[in-house]
Amino acid sequence: MHWAHAEHPVYGLETRRRVQNRTLGLLQLGCVPAIFGTTAVALAGIVGATVLQQLSWASTWYDLESIVPLALGWAIATMMVIQLGAGAMANILVVAQMAPMISGEVELQSWGLLRTTTLSLREIFFAKYAAALTQLRAPLLGLVILRAASTFTIMLFLAYLLLRQTFYYMSQSDWQRFWVRWEWLPPLLAFVVYLMFYVSQPVLQLLLNGAIGMVASAYARTRGQAIAAGLVGRLAAWVTVIITNAAIMFFLGFLITQWTSPSYASLDAYSIMATPSEFEQTWSIWLTITGYGLALLLTQVGLVIMLLGLAMRRARTLGA
Amino acid sequence: MSDQPASVSSSAPRAPESRGKSRIRTRRLLRIGCLPVTLGVAFLLIGLFGFLFSIPPTYVRDRAEYQIAAFVSVSLIILLLLQLAATWLVGLLAANAGAQASKGSGQMLVRRLRVVRQRLAIPTLSVVLLRLGVVLVITVASVFAYTNLLSSTYRPEFLEWLRRDSGNLYFLIALLGVALPYWLGGPFLRMRFSAALGALAGSWAKRADERTSYGLAARLGAGFAAVLAAMWGGAIGVLVVLSIVDPISRGSYYYSNRLPADLPALSSGAAAALLIGSVVLLAGTQVGLSILLTSLTRTRLQRKYQRAQKNLADPLPGTSEEAASGDTPDGVHGDTAISASG
Numbered sequence: 001m002h003w004a005h006a007e008h009p010v011y012g013l014e015t016r017r018r019v020q021n022r023t024l025g026l027l028q029l030g031c032v033p034a035i036f037g038t039t040a041v042a043l044a045g046i047v048g049a050t051v052l053q054q055l056s057w058a059s060t061w062y063d064l065e066s067i068v069p070l071a072l073g074w075a076i077a078t079m080m081v082i083q084l085g086a087g088a089m090a091n092i093l094v095v096a097q098m099a100p101m102i103s104g105e106v107e108l109q110s111w112g113l114l115r116t117t118t119l120s121l122r123e124i125f126f127a128k129y130a131a132a133l134t135q136l137r138a139p140l141l142g143l144v145i146l147r148a149a150s151t152f153t154i155m156l157f158l159a160y161l162l163l164r165q166t167f168y169y170m171s172q173s174d175w176q177r178f179w180v181r182w183e184w185l186p187p188l189l190a191f192v193v194y195l196m197f198y199v200s201q202p203v204l205q206l207l208l209n210g211a212i213g214m215v216a217s218a219y220a221r222t223r224g225q226a227i228a229a230g231l232v233g234r235l236a237a238w239v240t241v242i243i244t245n246a247a248i249m250f251f252l253g254f255l256i257t258q259w260t261s262p263s264y265a266s267l268d269a270y271s272i273m274a275t276p277s278e279f280e281q282t283w284s285i286w287l288t289i290t291g292y293g294l295a296l297l298l299t300q301v302g303l304v305i306m307l308l309g310l311a312m313r314r315a316r317t318l319g320a
Numbered sequence: 321m322s323d324q325p326a327s328v329s330s331s332a333p334r335a336p337e338s339r340g341k342s343r344i345r346t347r348r349l350l351r352i353g354c355l356p357v358t359l360g361v362a363f364l365l366i367g368l369f370g371f372l373f374s375i376p377p378t379y380v381r382d383r384a385e386y387q388i389a390a391f392v393s394v395s396l397i398i399l400l401l402l403q404l405a406a407t408w409l410v411g412l413l414a415a416n417a418g419a420q421a422s423k424g425s426g427q428m429l430v431r432r433l434r435v436v437r438q439r440l441a442i443p444t445l446s447v448v449l450l451r452l453g454v455v456l457v458i459t460v461a462s463v464f465a466y467t468n469l470l471s472s473t474y475r476p477e478f479l480e481w482l483r484r485d486s487g488n489l490y491f492l493i494a495l496l497g498v499a500l501p502y503w504l505g506g507p508f509l510r511m512r513f514s515a516a517l518g519a520l521a522g523s524w525a526k527r528a529d530e531r532t533s534y535g536l537a538a539r540l541g542a543g544f545a546a547v548l549a550a551m552w553g554g555a556i557g558v559l560v561v562l563s564i565v566d567p568i569s570r571g572s573y574y575y576s577n578r579l580p581a582d583l584p585a586l587s588s589g590a591a592a593a594l595l596i597g598s599v600v601l602l603a604g605t606q607v608g609l610s611i612l613l614t615s616l617t618r619t620r621l622q623r624k625y626q627r628a629q630k631n632l633a634d635p636l637p638g639t640s641e642e643a644a645s646g647d648t649p650d651g652v653h654g655d656t657a658i659s660a661s662g
Contacts, residue, residue, distance in 0.1 A: 029533035
């Protein structure tokens with residue numbers, strides 16, 4: 001990645017240009033303290049209130065146990081809300097930073113001149129892409145730290161559910177079936193896939209938003225048009241993703257219900273099937289969930305590559 | 321004809337020196353003014369909410385008791401919240417000031433941090449006064465609870481506990497002898513720790529404008545880490561204890577009776593030991609960390625200064641910026657900022 005270096009002419013120029021931007025500088029300097037401060041105050045207030053309220057009526061050790069899921073649940077909800085807000089702001093910032101990259105050069109009629117240099121289009125393109133993303137290291141750091149904190153909190157919450165709500169009530173035969181018949185494997189696979197998906201989101205979203213910004217930049221004629229198109233595109237992508245995921249989840253849920261209860265199935269293809277065993281149901285449902293998570297992750301990566309390819313292809317025709 | 325001196329236009333820009341002096345004066349006014357402002361805000365809020373909540377509903381029989389209880393409760397809540405906000409704010413100010421002091425070769429760092437603590441003494445004192453107010457309100461409530469003034473029957477739960485456990489002598493001694501001094505003096509220790517933390521964070525800054533951000537990020541990050549540590553530590557502790565003592569349900573009932581039915585009451589000595597231990601741990605951590613962080617900062621600044629000196633002596637392309645970023649020898653640039661800055 002020799003184009004992501006300060007000595008690269010395009011990367012160095014774009015980086016220096018952004019360092020002089022006062023607003024961007026203030027944003028970079030302020031976002032990490034803002035994320036830490038907001039999360040600390042919100043967590044201290046909400047979790048503290050929950051714990052004190054539970055302690056006020058607790059009289060046995062088991063009453064104290066109920067504090068764990070409540071406090072962790074509220075903490076997860078708080079961090080999720082803050083992540084959503086901070087992530088939305090970071091998304092807008094990334095698109096706004098990326099949109100003028102090519103459209104700005106086209107508008108100022110310097111794109112043709114840049115293409116006459118000895119630098120290849122790939123070098124120019126990725127140097128600009130990397131320069132804009134580099135300026136957003138501070139927001140990314142804040143989001144990654146917040147994501148790590150929420151990940152550990154979720155894992156603790158899952159540990160509580162497993163230890164005190166699942167394993168606590170399992171009989172000897174349940175244990176045997178769980179270990180000997182490998183019933184622990186499908187949920188573990190699903191957990192690993194969704195953990196990878198969840199943890200990678202700050203970086204993937206940054207790359208995805210950057211790619212959307214570059215596509216808008218390559219297709220728009222002016223910086224203003226590019227920023228508007230980029231933001232509209234990001235909003236459209238968000239809405240499309242929500243609707244698509246909701247539809248797929250509903251469809252998969254419907255199919256699973258049809259398959260697991262054939263006597264009540266509305267589709268003829270399922271009503272004639274035999275009822276699947278518990279083993280088959282466990283493995284099928286968990287593997288479906290795992291596959292869905294993996295598909296989500298790979299789709300995001302594929303989208304980034306596709307959009308960057310589309311932007312570069314369009315950039316190749318500019319000024320030709 | 322003698323030359324008339326040129327009149328200075330009123331729209332001419334002020335000299336940097338006069339702007340600096342004006343900033344220093346403003347900061348001094350703010351520092352001195354924060355004490356009366358804090359107390360004024362506290363009295364205003366107590367007066368306002370005390371009045372609002374002191375009007376008893378029609379079904380209340382003993383109006384005097386209701387008004388006393390309302391006034392005491394409102395005062396306590398407002399003072400607790402105000403001292404919490406003020407403590408937090410002083411911590412941020414100390415971290416920022418500590419970060420700004422983190423420059424030069426590190427030889428003047430201790431003196432700079434002392435100046436920071438001196439400058440923040442008055443804001444910290446306002447926090448102490450708010451905490452003193454909390455103690456006074458509890459004392460006033462105790463007077464009403466232990467005596468029959470106004471023929472009132474005001475009996476808050478906290479004071480019922482205190483009166484029931486008046487034989488809890490060791491705990492009372494620990495409360496008054498250890499916890500109370502820490503409650504009143506703790507803001508100074510916290511301010512000291514925050515300044516040292518800000519200084520260490522500021523030593524990583526490459527430019528002067530980054531120091532504030534790094535100092536605030538360090539202080540707020542420490543608070544964030546403390547909240548997470550308390551939450552995670554508590555959850556893990558409860559899970560570990562319950563997993564060891566009661567891993568599997570024995571019957572169909574939720575409570576398997578493996579743990580004591582009720583939470584045990586601590587003896588006087590145990591409660592006192594727990595309180596003293598907690599206070600000593602907190603205070604010791606704050607003092608110890610302040611010393612450690614100051615030492616680490618000084619080491620870092622010395623290394624940065626030596627690297628900068630080496631770059632100045634043998635400049636390579638791109639390294640002159642590091643040398644000009646503020647890491648100049650003491651007495652040339654950074655250390656004169658002690659007297660110049662507000």
